[in-house]
Structures are given as C-alpha cells and as structure tokens.
Amino acid sequence: GAGVSQSPSxxxxxxxxxxxxxxxPISGHTALYWxxxxxxxxxxxxxxxxxxxxxxxxxxxxxxxxxxxxxxxxSTLTIQRTQQEDSAVYLCASSPRTGYNEQFxxxxxxxxxx
Amino acid sequence: xQSVTQPDIHITVSEGASLELRCNYSYGAxxxxxxxxxxxxxxxxxxxxxxxxDTLVQGIKxxxxxxxxxxxxxxxxxPSVHWSDAAEYFCAVVLTNFGNEKLTFGxxxxxxxxx
Numbered sequence: 289g290a291g292v293s294q295s296p297s298x299x300x301x302x303x304x305x306x307x308x309x310x311x312x313p314i315s316g317h318t319a320l321y322w323x324x325x326x327x328x329x330x331x332x333x334x335x336x337x338x339x340x341x342x343x344x345x346x347x348x349x350x351x352x353x354x355x356x357x358x359x360x361x362x363s364t365l366t367i368q369r370t371q372q373e374d375s376a377v378y379l380c381a382s383s384p385r386t387g388y389n390e391q392f393x394x395x396x397x398x399x400x401x402x
Numbered sequence: 403x404q405s406v407t408q409p410d411i412h413i414t415v416s417e418g419a420s421l422e423l424r425c426n427y428s429y430g431a432x433x434x435x436x437x438x439x440x441x442x443x444x445x446x447x448x449x450x451x452x453x454x455x456d457t458l459v460q461g462i463k464x465x466x467x468x469x470x471x472x473x474x475x476x477x478x479x480x481p482s483v484h485w486s487d488a489a490e491y492f493c494a495v496v497l498t499n500f501g502n503e504k505l506t507f508g509x510x511x512x513x514x515x516x517x
Contacts, residue, residue: 292445319503321504321505323505323507328509329509329510330406330408330492330507330508330509330510331446331492331494331505331507332507333504333505333506336503336504344504347504379445379446381446381505383503390448390451391448391505393438393445393446393447394445395444395445396445
C-alpha cells in the first residue's frame with residue numbers, strides 16, 4: 289500500500305517568508321510525528337500527534353513553528369518568518385497506534401532558506 | 403535527559419569485510435532501541451528493533467544487533483558488507499512510557515564501502 293508522502297519534496301524560500309509543509313500519513317495510522325534533520329546532524333523531534341491532538345510539542349524550536357492535523361489524516365507544519373537556520377530536511381512519520389509501534393517515515397521535504 | 407551517542411561519524415570498510423557500528427544510550431531504564439538506515443535520496447528504513455527478550459536481534463539485509471545492558475550499548479553488526487550497504491545509519495531510542503513515544507536519534511554514522 290501507499291507509504292507516508294510529503295510535499296513539496298524541495299522548497300526554496302527567502303528569509304522572512306512563511307512556508308507550509310504537508311504530510312500524508314499511512315491510512316489508518318493514528319500517530320504522526322514531525323522531525324527535523326539539519327546537515328550533518330541526527331534527527332530532532334519536533335511534535336507528536338495522536339489523532340488531531342498534540343500531546344507533545346516539546347521539540348518545536350520557537351513560536352515561529354506550528355503544526356496542525358485534520359482528524360487522523362493530513363498534517364501541516366508551518367514555519368513563519370523563516371530564518372536561515374531553519375534550512376533542513378523535515379521528515380514526517382506515522383505509526384498505527386500508541387503502545388509503541390514502528391514509525392514509518394516519509395521521504396522528507398528539503399527546505400532551503402536563502 | 404536521555405541521549406544517544408554514535409561515536410563514529412564516518413566508517414570505511416572493504417566490501418566483504420565485517421562491520422560493527424557503535425551505539426550507546428544514556429537513560430535510567432531500558433528504552434526501546436532501534437537502528438535505521440538512510441540511503442541517499444531515500445527516507446529512513448527500519449533495520450531492526452529491540453523491545454525485550456533475546457538480546458541478540460536479527461534485522462533485514464543481514465544485519466543484527468546486540469543489546470548489552472551493562473554497557474548501555476546496542477551495536478549493529480554485519481558479517482560481510484555489500485556495496486549497497488553504503489548509507490547513513492542511525493541508532494534511536496524511545497522512552498518506554500507510553501504517550502511520549504518520540505524517537506531520540508544519534509547523530510549517525512556514514513558508512514563507505516570500498517572495493
């Protein structure tokens with residue numbers, strides 16, 4: 289079946305602009321995660337959704353970052369007033385339910401802030 | 403705070419040689435442990451995982467890992483590497499209190515295979 293999809297695959301923006309990154313999880317997966325991978329670094333957790341609620345937002349680096357999810361479906365990560373340090377690959381993952389299950393990762397969105 | 407350490411940033415091995423990638427974690431209890439592989443231009447793929455039980459776990463692509471509680475380690479091994487194994491490898495942990503299931507990743511080890 290279809291895996292996790294993300295769009296766009298690449299996004300180049302100017303400093304100060306807002307960007308929206310989209311994640312379509314695997315159908316039926318209730319848990320959804322956003323991670324960020326900066327060049328030469330490991331992945332950093334950003335936010336976790338269970339259904340459309342976000343019990344853990346502890347990884348969001350600043351109030352310029354926000355995310356929402358519609359039901360158990362699409363999620364959007366929004367970065368306002370982008371800065372150069374926001375340049376990274378943003379990865380989304382989903383898993384079937386809580387009580388721990390494997391997270392399935394999407395291909396990522398590469399964000400470049402000029 | 404929990405952390406994951408992968409002390410080797412880059413490893414080069416010859417095709418057919420054995421491989422061991424190191425991973426240590428810092429956490430008071432035994433977390434769930436994972437190894438992921440990221441090939442160029444591709445997403446993360448789970449190689450193997452340890453939750454409990456037998457401390458030697460088998461994964462895909464001929465990989466295995468051994469959990470050693472006394473050393474807080476979860477090293478990844480493969481007896482004979484193939485050129486297609488060239489990739490970035492990430493060790494990760496999840497805290498075992500449900501409801502906080504984020505993965506904490508190490509910084510990764512880049513594996514290069516030479517003929």
